[in-house]
Amino acid sequence: MTYSCETTDKGTAEITCIVADDSVTAVSVPSSIAHGGQTYKVTELFFSSSIVAKNVEQLTLPDTLENMRGWYFRKFVKVKELHIPGSIKDFSCTLQNAGSLEKLYFDEGVEKISANSMVTGCKSLSEIDLPSTLKMISGPSAFGGGYGPHKHRVSKRCRLRRHHNGRAQRLHVSDKRVVARIGYEDPLAHV
Numbered sequence: 001m002t003y004s005c006e007t008t009d010k011g012t013a014e015i016t017c018i019v020a021d022d023s024v025t026a027v028s029v030p031s032s033i034a035h036g037g038q039t040y041k042v043t044e045l046f047f048s049s050s051i052v053a054k055n056v057e058q059l060t061l062p063d064t065l066e067n068m069r070g071w072y073f074r075k076f077v078k079v080k081e082l083h084i085p086g087s088i089k090d091f092s093c094t095l096q097n098a099g100s101l102e103k104l105y106f107d108e109g110v111e112k113i114s115a116n117s118m119v120t121g122c123k124s125l126s127e128i129d130l131p132s133t134l135k136m137i138s139g140p141s142a143f144g145g146g147y148g149p150h151k152h153r154v155s156k157r158c159r160l161r162r163h164h165n166g167r168a169q170r171l172h173v174s175d176k177r178v179v180a181r182i183g184y185e186d187p188l189a190h191v
Helices: none
Strands: 002-007 012-019 026-028 032-035 038-047 058-060 067-070 081-084 103-106 127-130 159-164 167-170
Touching: 002 032, 002 038, 012 032, 058 081
Parallel strands: 012 038, 026 058, 038 067, 081 103, 103 127, 127 159
Antiparallel strands: 002 012, 032 038, 159 167
C-alpha cells in the first residue's frame, strides 16, 4: 500500500494518490502521516487518475478529513458502501460512475452537499442516508442518476433517508431538487 501526499507548514497533509497492490481488499486512509520527523494531520483526500485500487472492497475514511475532491473515486471499482465522515462540513466530491456503490452514508456533522451530479452513473446505488445536521443540498442534480429513463433523479429503488431526532424520514426526490415531507421546494434545497 502506497500513499502519495503533499504537506503544509500548518501541519496538515493531503493524500493525492492511493496505490493498493492486487492483494489489498481493504484500505483505511490514515488520520495522520509521519514524514521527516514530523506528524501531519490528514485533512484532504484527492481522488486522482493515478489511483490503483481495483480489488479494494472496503474504503474507510478518517474523521480528520475536511475536504474530498477529484473525479476518480470510480477507480475503487469494488467498493459497495461508503461513509462520509462528519468532519467534512461541505461535501463537494463527485462519486460518478462508481458502478458497484450500493450504499452511501453521510455521518452526523455534514452540513452541505454541493457536489454536482454526485451519483451520476452509480447504477447499483440503493440507499443514501443523510444526517440530521444536513442544512442544504446545493449541487445541481446532486442525486441525479444519469442513466436509463430516470437520468435526472435517483433510481426509484433507491431509499433516500434523513435522520432526525433518532428517526429516519424518507425524502422524496424530484427531477431537480430534493423535497422533504416538511416541504422545501427551492432548487437549492434546504432540508
